[in-house]
Amino acid sequence: MNRRSALRLMGIVGLNAVSDAWSNDLLSMYERGVLACLDLYYSGHTRQVEAILPLYLQQCAALAQQSGPLQIPAARLAAIAYIISCEVATDREDYSAAAMAGRRAILYAQAAGNHELQIAALLRLIDYHFHLCSSQPLLIDVHSKNAIQCFEQAESLFTATMSPLLKGRVYAGAAELYAMRGQLQESMRFMGLAYESYPRIPEEDPFYPYIRASRYSLYVFGDAQSRLFLHQPDEAARALEAMEKESNDPEREPITKVDLLYYQAEIQRQREEREAYVAALVEAAELARKINSRLYFNKLAASYYRAKQRWGKDPSLSAVEDVFQL
Helix, strand or coil, X not given: XXXXXXXXXXXXXXXXXXXHHCCHHHHHHHHHHHHHHXXXXXXXXXXXXXXXXXXXXXXXXXXXXXXXXCHHHHHHHHHHHHHHHHHHHHHCCCHHHHHHHHHHHHHHHHHCCCHHHHXXXXXXXXXXXXXXXXXXXXXXHHHHHHHHHHHHHHHHCCCCCCCHHHHHHHHHHHHHHHHHCCCHHHHHHHHHHHHHHCCCCHHHCCCHHHHCCCHHHHHHHHHHHHHHHCCCHHHHHHHHHHHHHHCXXXXXXXXXXHHHHHHHHHHHHHCCCHHHHHHHHXXXXXXXXXXXXXXXXXXXXXXXXXXXHHHCCCHHHHCCHHHHCC
């Protein structure tokens, strides 16, 4: 599909063609399209998102730069679109594009005067720096410090009336970040704040459509991941068991299923449960390849090669080596 056809399909036309015909209805249509891109991403259709989302970004950003009654609403929508773009680029390990999208999301959120969107953009940048730690382990101290700076900036924007879900999700991210750095007390403190802040039904929080952070994010990122960094596999397993009672995201979202399988495998690796570890890792790697998640495939491959170093010529590992070849 060429660019003109895609624009026509989405109902997007050039600025000159619509001139004064921009309306709130058109902006609402754009918002539905942007959020549909987030649905596509979580459904495993990353390539479609990469083709469509930039078209919405272009239109929203152009409108946000024109003075008028739609300038602020357009800036808000541009911020949302760039937040999604940052997440998708991180998953593709296009880190320069992720950083640019995150910074632009902050700028548009500031232009819209929306502190919550600034926090959401900083959350995506925290994730960006967090994943850089895995991709560039020799620079883990640099990247984790950059993530902490983003967290502190986000926390400075907290208000008494902000979205409880957004606050809880940021605290969950801080818990895993400090656990990565081996700072047990700080990690436990932020894990406690995440549990205190998180709403019982996140899907009812007004900010849920923009960050898609269900109870899964609380139990898996704020708890299980943190426990694994702290070498507490039994506690991590209990967090996953609690998650399964409250969230069915892994059954609906392929990208979340890959994420869950990765943590299940890491628990089994730390417990020395080799057969279960290999089975979970292979299932996750095959699904990551299917949905074109470069980030998760490379994380899974790195886990596999760490296991090979630890367990030597274990036949269960040797038998599946081809799965982890690019």
